[in-house]
Amino acid sequence: MNETTSPVALVTGGARGQGAAHAEALASAGLRVVIADVRDEDGEKTAASLSERGLQVRYLHLDVTDEAAWKETVAQIEAEDGSLDVLVNNAGIIRVTPLTALDLREWELLQKVNTTSVLLGIKAAAPAMARSGGGSIINVASTAAHRGAEGYGAYSASKAAVLALTRAAALELAPDGIRVNSISPGGVETPMNDDEPKGGTSSGAPLGRRARPEEISPLVVYLATEASSFVTGSDVLIDGGVTIR
Ligand SMILES: NC(=O)c1ccc[n+]([C@@H]2O[C@H](COP(=O)([O-])OP(=O)(O)OC[C@H]3O[C@@H](n4cnc5c(N)ncnc54)[C@H](O)[C@@H]3O)[C@@H](O)[C@H]2O)c1
Numbered sequence: 068m069n070e071t072t073s074p075v076a077l078v079t080g081g082a083r084g085q086g087a088a089h090a091e092a093l094a095s096a097g098l099r100v101v102i103a104d105v106r107d108e109d110g111e112k113t114a115a116s117l118s119e120r121g122l123q124v125r126y127l128h129l130d131v132t133d134e135a136a137w138k139e140t141v142a143q144i145e146a147e148d149g150s151l152d153v154l155v156n157n158a159g160i161i162r163v164t165p166l167t168a169l170d171l172r173e174w175e176l177l178q179k180v181n182t183t184s185v186l187l188g189i190k191a192a193a194p195a196m197a198r199s200g201g202g203s204i205i206n207v208a209s210t211a212a213h214r215g216a217e218g219y220g221a222y223s224a225s226k227a228a229v230l231a232l233t234r235a236a237a238l239e240l241a242p243d244g245i246r247v248n249s250i251s252p253g254g255v256e257t258p259m260n261d262d263e264p265k266g267g268t269s270s271g272a273p274l275g276r277r278a279r280p281e282e283i284s285p286l287v288v289y290l291a292t293e294a295s296s297f298v299t300g301s302d303v304l305i306d307g308g309v310t311i312r
Contacts, residue, residue: 072099072149073097073098073099073123074098074099074150074152074153074291074292075098075099075100075101075144075148075149075150075151075152075153076090076093076098076099076100076101076152076153076154076155076291077100077101077102077103077140077141077144077151077153077154077155077192078090078093078100078101078102078103078155078157079103079104079129079131079154079155079156079157079158079184079188080103080104080131080157080158080159081100081102081103081104081110081113081126081155081157082102082104082106082107082109082110082113082126083104083106083109083113083257083258084255084257084258084259084280085157085207085252085255085257085280085283085284086102086104086155086157086158087102087113087280088280088281088283088284089155089157089280089283089284089287089288090102090113090114090117090124091117091122091124091281091284092281092284092285092287092288093153093155093284093287093288093291094117094122094123094124095122096288096291096292098123098152098153098291099123099124099148100117100122100123100124100125101124101125101126101127101144101148102114102124102125102126102127103126103127103128103129103131103140103158104126104128104129104158105128105129105130107126107128110126110127110128111126113126114126127140127143127144131156131158131180131184131187131188132179132180132183132184132187133187134187134190134191137187137188137190137191138191140191141191141192141195144195145195145198149199150195150196150198150199151192151195151196151199151202152196152199152201152202152203153202153203153204153205153291154188154189154192154196154202154203154204154205155205155207155287155291156184156185156188156189156204156205156206156207156229157205157207158180158184159180159181159184159207159259160176160177160180160181160259160262161177161222161259161262161263162176162177162221162222162262163218163219163222163262163263163264164218164221165217165218165220166220166221169220169221173221174221177221177222177224177225178221178224178225178228180225181222181225181226181228181229182225182226182228182229182232185206185229185232185233186232188204189204189232189236189240189247192204193236193240193243193245196240196243196244196245197240197243197244197245200244201243201244201245201246202244202245202246203245203246203247203248203290203291203292203295204236204240204245204246204247204248205248205249205250205287205290205291206229206232206233206247206248206249206250207229207249207250207252208226208227208229208230208233208249208250208251208302209222209223209226209251209252209253210251210252210253210254210304210306210309210310211223211226212226212227212229212230212251212302213227213251213304213310214309214310218264226251229249230249230251230302233247233248233249233300233302234300237299237300238300241299246290246295246296246298246299247299247300248290248295248298248299248300248301248302248303249301249302249303250283250286250287250290250302250303250304250305251302251303251304251305251306251310252278252283252305252306253272253277253278253304253305253306253307253309253310254267254272254277254278254306254307254309255277255278255279255280255282255283256277256278256279256280257280260277271309271312272306272307272308272309273307273308273309273311273312274307274308275307276307277307278305278306278307282305283305286303286305290303
């Protein structure tokens with residue numbers, strides 16, 4: 068981490084939903100935050116409303132499936148902010164289709180946006196983090212990585228791969244002082260729910276409801292900061308108990 072100024076965090080998919088909540092929580096914890104998304108209007112609005120409250124948040128356009136754009140974004144952050152200390156690989160999409168009806172293009176899109184993006188984020192961010200003495204990468208998986216659900220095969224596979232990537236990255240980047248963890252939220256109330264059947268996979272959660280995005284953010288802040296200095300290679304479930312059934 069950069070010790071002279073406040074650390075810098077990049078949150079992908081930060082225009083709305085959980086990413087916007089994570090940006091707010093990280094900035095409230097004193098980090099300078101860059102939110103990146105393809106929804107430019109939402110992203111600019113989110114950054115503006117957080118900035119108005121005195122938080123250090125700005126918006127950049129980034130399609131997380133574009134390797135060249137990743138390199139440019141990280142270079143821009145390093146040039147303008149001095150370092151990149153935290154990456155939250157949060158951008159994602161969902162499609163719910165039975166496997167026998169699944170179009171190959173739909174499968175490939177989910178793997179690209181949910182999984183390849185995590186690889187590209189790690190490839191782009193890790194060298195910058197190593198240059199400033201270390202950092203923390205948080206990959207957003209899902210309870211779908213841990214359990215089966217009808218129609219969720221492509222999404223589950225994309226998120227299970229995020230767990231595998233997290234473990235490999237944690238091993239490879241530990242020598243550079245970079246910690247890599249994932250989180251597996253259960254159902255969270257966000258616009259993503261519009262692309263799921265009512266109730267999603269979390270209707271059986273012991274806590275009996277979906278999470279609010281701001282209930283997930285404290286875990287992201289924990290993994291982003293020195294409070295979690297001995298945590299790497301972990302996946303943390305945050306799911307209202309849905310996976311214990
Ligand atoms: N909502 C849930 O129930 C739930 C549960 C577990 C995990 N998740 C995961 O949490 C993360 C955040 O999702 P959310 O619930 O906030 O949904 P959301 O749809 O509100 O937010 C996802 C964001 O990712 C952005 N995004 C999509 N494709 C992108 C791309 N190619 N480049 C850049 N940004 C892109 C979207 O524009 C959007 O702003 C996702 O990875 C999702 O899979 C969601």
